Amino acid sequence: MTQPKIRIRGLKKSFGGKTVLDGVDLDIMPGTGTVVIGGSGTGKSVLIKSILGLVTPDAGIIEIDGEDVLKAPRARAKKLRAQIGMLFQNGALFDSLPVWENVAFGLLAERKVRRSGARAKAITVLAQVGLAENVANLSPSELSGGMQKRVALARAIASEPAIMFFDEPTTGLDPIMGAVIDELIVDCVRRLGSTSIAITHDMASAQRIADQAAMLYEGRICWSGPAAGLLTSTDAVVEQFTHGRAQGPIKMALRR
Amino acid sequence: MNFLVEAIAAIGSAVLKAVALIGELTLFALSGLSHMVRPPYYPRLVLRSLMEIGFFSLPVVALTALFTGMVLALQSYTGFSRFDAESAIASVVVLSITRELGPVLAGLMVSGRAGAAMAAELGTMRVTDQIDALSTLSTDPMKYLVAPRLLASIIALPILVAIADILGVMGGFLVATEKLGFSADTYLINTFSNLRVEDVVSGLIKAAVFGFIIGLMGCFNGYRSKGGAQGVGAATTSAVVASSILILAMDYALTQVLFFK
Ligand SMILES: Nc1ncnc2c1ncn2[C@@H]1O[C@H](COP(=O)(O)OP(=O)(O)O)[C@@H](O)[C@H]1O
Numbered sequence: 021m022t023q024p025k026i027r028i029r030g031l032k033k034s035f036g037g038k039t040v041l042d043g044v045d046l047d048i049m050p051g052t053g054t055v056v057i058g059g060s061g062t063g064k065s066v067l068i069k070s071i072l073g074l075v076t077p078d079a080g081i082i083e084i085d086g087e088d089v090l091k092a093p094r095a096r097a098k099k100l101r102a103q104i105g106m107l108f109q110n111g112a113l114f115d116s117l118p119v120w121e122n123v124a125f126g127l128l129a130e131r132k133v134r135r136s137g138a139r140a141k142a143i144t145v146l147a148q149v150g151l152a153e154n155v156a157n158l159s160p161s162e163l164s165g166g167m168q169k170r171v172a173l174a175r176a177i178a179s180e181p182a183i184m185f186f187d188e189p190t191t192g193l194d195p196i197m198g199a200v201i202d203e204l205i206v207d208c209v210r211r212l213g214s215t216s217i218a219i220t221h222d223m224a225s226a227q228r229i230a231d232q233a234a235m236l237y238e239g240r241i242c243w244s245g246p247a248a249g250l251l252t253s254t255d256a257v258v259e260q261f262t263h264g265r266a267q268g269p270i271k272m273a274l275r276r
Numbered sequence: 277m278n279f280l281v282e283a284i285a286a287i288g289s290a291v292l293k294a295v296a297l298i299g300e301l302t303l304f305a306l307s308g309l310s311h312m313v314r315p316p317y318y319p320r321l322v323l324r325s326l327m328e329i330g331f332f333s334l335p336v337v338a339l340t341a342l343f344t345g346m347v348l349a350l351q352s353y354t355g356f357s358r359f360d361a362e363s364a365i366a367s368v369v370v371l372s373i374t375r376e377l378g379p380v381l382a383g384l385m386v387s388g389r390a391g392a393a394m395a396a397e398l399g400t401m402r403v404t405d406q407i408d409a410l411s412t413l414s415t416d417p418m419k420y421l422v423a424p425r426l427l428a429s430i431i432a433l434p435i436l437v438a439i440a441d442i443l444g445v446m447g448g449f450l451v452a453t454e455k456l457g458f459s460a461d462t463y464l465i466n467t468f469s470n471l472r473v474e475d476v477v478s479g480l481i482k483a484a485v486f487g488f489i490i491g492l493m494g495c496f497n498g499y500r501s502k503g504g505a506q507g508v509g510a511a512t513t514s515a516v517v518a519s520s521i522l523i524l525a526m527d528y529a530l531t532q533v534l535f536f537k
């Protein structure tokens with residue numbers, strides 16, 4: 021059996037007495053695309069931020085290529101995490117920098133390009149997400165939501181990461197733009213042969229971008245399997261979520 | 277009885293919170309300072325911060341210093357006219373400005389301008405995940421965002437204060453010669469005969485410390501802000517309030533250290 025690219029065991033995280041992750045177990049096999057679904061505020065972002073080291077978990081194991089990044093020396097953990105590219109939920113573009121510097125930011129930081137060649141490199145990456153050269157000098161705030169998502173995607177893939185995370189890539193976009201972004205994501209992941217985790221609560225999007233799926237519920241992975249299995253699952257929690265029913269085992273915090 | 281227990285618990289938790297906050301702030305300051313001296317460096321960002329903190333604060337600091345020098349001359353004339361006004365006014369103006377008012381007023385002005393802007397910028401970057409995005413792009417946000425701002429504030433304040441010193445003396449000079457009819461030569465002789473190097477240097481040392489306080493409070497409050505637009509607003513307010521109070525308290529402490537050796 022091959023070694024998982026990412027292996028998570030017993031991951032726990034609470035914020036001030038409020039338990040968000042309560043023992044998450046998850047295996048991500050190399051070269052697969054996994055989608056994590058779950059209601060708003062169930063801790064999906066906290067889960068991938070823990071893998072990225074942006075949130076420090078209270079307990080558990082997070083292995084990348086078989087090494088526990090929570091126990092590894094700092095420099096080693098940093099190196100393991102450097103192979104992850106991240107698309108943030110709201111883009112998180114640097115608004116003080118023009119589009120091309122946003123895209124080339126990671127490459128410049130890792131000294132993979134010189135400053136003089138960075139703009140040209142950024143333009144080739146922008147082309148991969150369907151953006152023309154004329155946006156390169158604009159400020160992120162001058163772009164539409166869909167274009168900002170594309171730039172954020174370009175920034176995430178610029179250094180050709182072996183692992184990619186997408187946090188709700190289609191939330192806030194119209195259905196057509198959502199489909200376009202999904203297609204770009206699939207394209208990029210396939211071209212680079214990356215392993216990916218996407219977070220979504222858009223079922224159509226989940227089917228398009230992933231082959232594996234896992235559902236986060238009450239701080240644990242309550243169901244996992246092939247993405248196509250989501251729609252046919254008889255698990256009460258998954259069924260309620262995928263069909264968007266108000267009645268069922270999932271109680272919104274509102275009604276507690 | 278119950279009320280008493282609750283009151284003690286509340287005080288206890290407030291004290292614990294304050295201690296935790298001081299610890300956090302100290303670690304933040306040490307980390308910022310250590311990133312300032314370790315590579316990679318970002319000279320471009322230091323320069324940008326220098327422009328924002330130093331250059332763009334110049335008008336407001338200059339006007340403050342000029343008017344302060346003017347009003348000092350006027351006030352001391354009404355106060356000292358019974359005595360030897362002419363020689364007293366010049367030294368009152370130059371000593372007050374270089375030792376106290378130059379650094380303190382420049383510090384308060386820059387804190388309101390640049391410190392607030394820093395907190396707002398970093399706060400917005402925090403709540404829009406831009407600070408997290410930096411770490412995912414192989415860049416340490418403490419090094420990229422905090423260290424250049426700290427360094428720029430420590431450099432900018434003494435320069436601003438040196439300019440404020442000159443303009444403050446000029447303000448006093450203008451009022452003394454144009455309004456009060458003193459002779460220009462005598463005023464200048466009186467200004468420099470009572471001024472020692474330590475007066476100016478102590479003011480510049482204060483300025484560097486105040487610069488550090490402004491940069492630290494601006495960055496610290498922005499960096500750890502949360503909760504959307506409201507959180508950013510709160511961070512900005514805390515940055516200005518905290519740095520203003522710290523500047524005044526440090527001014528007292530530094531005066532004690534520098535002049536009562
Ligand atoms: N830094 C933080 N401090 C306190 N609470 C947090 C923090 N980050 C996330 N949370 C809380 O954790 C829960 C899960 O958040 P998140 O992972 O963003 O949810 P989602 O599944 O919608 O991505 C939320 O209730 C949120 O309030």
Ligand SMILES: [Mg+2]
Pocket residue numbers: 064065066109187
């Ligand atoms: Mg989220």
